[in-house]
Amino acid sequence: MPTAFDYLIEKINLAPFEIEPFKHVYIEDFFSPEHFEEIITEREINLGECSDDLQLFQLLFDRGYKVIDFPGCITDYKKYIELHSSGKTLKINETCENSGIVLRLEPKSPFLIELDSFLQSRKFNEAIARKFNLNLSDCNVDSGIQKYLDGYEISPHPDTKRKAATFMVNVNPHDQSEAFNHHTHYLTFKPQYKYIEEFWQSNEKADREWVPWEWCDTKRRQEKNNSIVLFAPHHGTLHAVKAEYDHLTSQRTQLYGNLWFQSCETTFSPSWEELQKKELEEPSGFVKKFRQKLGRTKHRLLSKLEVTDKNISKRDY
Numbered sequence: 514m515p516t517a518f519d520y521l522i523e524k525i526n527l528a529p530f531e532i533e534p535f536k537h538v539y540i541e542d543f544f545s546p547e548h549f550e551e552i553i554t555e556r557e558i559n560l561g562e563c564s565d566d567l568q569l570f571q572l573l574f575d576r577g578y579k580v581i582d583f584p585g586c587i588t589d590y591k592k593y594i595e596l597h598s599s600g601k602t603l604k605i606n607e608t609c610e611n612s613g614i615v616l617r618l619e620p621k622s623p624f625l626i627e628l629d630s631f632l633q634s635r636k637f638n639e640a641i642a643r644k645f646n647l648n649l650s651d652c653n654v655d656s657g658i659q660k661y662l663d664g665y666e667i668s669p670h671p672d673t674k675r676k677a678a679t680f681m682v683n684v685n686p687h688d689q690s691e692a693f694n695h696h697t698h699y700l701t702f703k704p705q706y707k708y709i710e711e712f713w714q715s716n717e718k719a720d721r722e723w724v725p726w727e728w729c730d731t732k733r734r735q736e737k738n739n740s741i742v743l744f745a746p747h748h749g750t751l752h753a754v755k756a757e758y759d760h761l762t763s764q765r766t767q768l769y770g771n772l773w774f775q776s777c778e779t780t781f782s783p784s785w786e787e788l789q790k791k792e793l794e795e796p797s798g799f800v801k802k803f804r805q806k807l808g809r810t811k812h813r814l815l816s817k818l819e820v821t822d823k824n825i826s827k828r829d830y
């Protein structure tokens with residue numbers, strides 16, 4: 514059955530891959546101007562100004578949003594209001610300073626119902642699977658229209674190996690949203706932490722956890738409204754969010770979805786503390802090999818630059 518959104522599939526099919534800071538697809542002006550205008554002016558997306566957190570939640574519930582269980586978030590909205598209204602933070606993850614709350618829309622307007630069902634449709638998800646050489650029949654699909662309130666934070670992580678592909682489209686209703694501090698960061702490890710990426714890559718059974726912000730450098734942010742990013746998670750697909758903004762004026766809003774592998778071979782999931790320990794106390798075989806490789810590269814560079822080992826700080830590792 515043709516839908517009004519079929520042109521989006523063609524856009525995904527034709528989009529080239531970008532490789533910095535990792536392989537992904539990035540498309541600006543994803544929706545047609547008419548469709549995008551309709552999305553961001555829908556009363557379920559554009560709630561208008563609220564006077565306080567309580568009114569905001571009443572409005573969100575009234576328009577069809579439900580709090581969902583989401584990484585880095587609490588689900589008790591009363592507790593969230595209590596903490597946020599009094600300026601307190603809640604640390605539920607060691608690598609984050611705060612936790613947020615995420616709500617997903619059960620749309621009521623015909624236009625958003627059609628959009629929501631398109632996001633979940635076989636043809637849209639087949640296009641994503643095809644783009645990343647995945648087989649949709651190996652995956653489950655989960656997607657929706659979501660709002661992420663102030664305090665939402667996920668520290669850098671590449672995503673679990675259970676995730677086959679992911680996409681996010683910015684559909685922020687405020688005309689100044691690109692300047693707000695709530696956008697997704699795309700990052701790389703600092704050189705001294707690159708060994709973690711190699712650990713994830715070479716240990717098939719090890720899943721990938723969140724790491725501290727200080728271990729990574731932000732290379733770009735997805736600020737542009739009506740842009741989509743898609744990628745298939747691997748050891749290098751580091752991304753993160755730290756939202757600090759006024760959600761009473763408007764809220765970070767995304768179309769968000771994932772393809773999940775139906776089965777996954779991972780058997781353990783070392784935390785950032787364990788990975789750090791491995792590096793500092795007991796280098797594994799691959800870390801040793803990696804250091805040797807670094808040593809050889811350094812030697813070659815030093816010969817060219819004619820400097821001695823003493824000039825090089827240990828921190829260069």
Ligand SMILES: [Fe+2]
Pocket residue numbers: 670671672752
């Ligand atoms: Fe993620």
